[in-house]
Amino acid sequence: MRKVDWSNLDCYPLSLVLDELEEHIDHVRFGVVCKSCLSIAKLNHKNHQFRIDVPPMLMILSNKLSRKRAKSKRKMKSLYSIPSAKEYPIQLSHPSIIKSKTCLGCSHGWLALVDKNNAITLVNPFKSSIAPISLPHLESLNKVTLSADPITSPSDYVVAAIYNFGSLAFKRASQSFWIRADTNEFSFTNVVFYEGLVFADSEQDFIVSFKLNNPPCDDSIDLNFTYLEKIAITPYFCPEEYYYGNTYFVKSLTGDTWMVKRCLIDPHNLTYKLYVFKMEMDAQSGKVEQIKKLESLENNILFVGIGDSISVSAACFSKFEKDSIYFIYDGDEDDLELQIYNAKDGSYRSQSLPISFKRMLHLWVDPNFNGIDLFIFTLGYFDPIVTVD
Incomplete structure (x- = not known):
């Protein structure tokens, strides 16, 4: 039998192999097989010939340092693939990540980091050439959400922050100060942007709903200008009484805004139920015209948790369960699970996670390696080897 020189395969069969890889992180691994594979991977990314639909991954944030690289003082992190049940250790050496005390979510690919001095920094961990964004201080910051990706909308994005256990503030890209919502009757838990307006859920x-007005000058505070207007207040009702609830907003595949409510029904047995509501909003009046409970997620699979929630197509990923919502359950010391809730029949299924994830922060991320550094796995870490424009 003739021996095949796998390192010198033609471009066409290599491209066929690359096209079958669903996860972008496998594109990275493909690129380190040989020089030919790396060349195809670079060309593929340069021409944007990659899958648009990619499954989200769990980013696991840890404060532990690598024993082999303790002197480097780089925080250990990893990406975890749900379909393949594999953990990919990575190292992110950006100074803001090293100094961070905690992460308050991921929005449009940007991590919201807070250091021991409570300085707030936005960092895109998958685009090392993009400079971080420093934000003004806020007391007791809880959550950060972006209206758009600062890379594609560098002057048009808005930052929404929940701070001080339920207060709300906003900051435009060109402003150096926070615009604080002057409302004491509500304690906010989450926000979503919709056609220039902001809709916030309260406990x-x-x-x-709020409207942000365009100020005449962005670089200083004008005390006579109304930066923020409260437009409308819409009550909604869950199908049954609950003791505590987490709210998650997610954009469906058709562009609708959905609200996922995870409610604690029985505190003694720790019984939770999840409800999904479709919100029909009017951008002209700022009102929520209808909040309708959904009995099915249609073609959507939802991933909710800290940071922005993610929706993917069930038709594209057979390894995920249709009509399901994926979230992390962190119970007692020995209980860390990926829980899968079926929105159609109300059932739960659990999938165990590596015990090494215990006492770490878990974020759903879309590891879009479009036009970023390609990485190589070396001793279990990512090391940048080439930049693709």
């Missing part, structure tokens, strides 16, 4: 089961 009191109200959706409050």
Whole structure:
């Protein structure tokens, strides 16, 4: 039998192999097989010939340092693939990541980091050539959400922040100060942007809408200008009473805004139920015209948790369960699970996670390696080897 020289395969069969890889992180691994594979991977990314639909991954944030590289003082992190149940250790050496005390979510690919001095920094961990964004201080920051990706909308994005256990503030890209919502009757838990407006959910089961006005000058505070207007307040009702609830906003595949409510029904047995509501909003009036409970997720699979929630197509990923919502359950010391909730029949299924994930922060991320550094696995870490424009 003739011996095949795998390192010198033609471009066409290599491209066929690359096209079958669903996860972008496998594109990285493909690129380190040989020089020919690396060349095809670079060309593929340069021409944007990659899958648009990619499954989200769990980013696991840890404060532990590598024993082999302890002197480098780089925080250990990893990406975890749900379909393949594999963990990919990575190292991110950006100074803001090294100094961070905690992460308050991921929005449009940007991590919201807070250091021991409570300085707030936005960092895109998958695009090392992009400079971080420093934000003004806020007391007791809880969550950060972006209206758009600062890379594609460098002057048009807005930052929304929940701070001080339920207060709300906003910051435009060109402003150096926070615009604080002057409302004491609500304690906000989450926000979503919709056609220039902001809709915020409160612990009191109200959706409050706000309008951000364009100021005449962005570089200083004008005390006579109305930066923010509260437009409308819409109550909503869960199908049954609950003791505590987490709210997650997610954009469906058709562009609709959905609200996922995870409610604690029985505190003694720790019984939770999840409800999904479709929000029909009017951008002209700022009102939520209808909040309708959904009995099915249609073609959507949802991933909710800290940071922005993600929706992917069930038709593209057979390894994920249709009509399901994926989230992390962190119970007692020995209980760390990926829980899968079926929105159609209300059932739960659990999938165990590596015990090494315990006491770490878990974020759903879309590891889009489009036009970024290609990495190579060396001793279990990512090391940048080439930049693709």
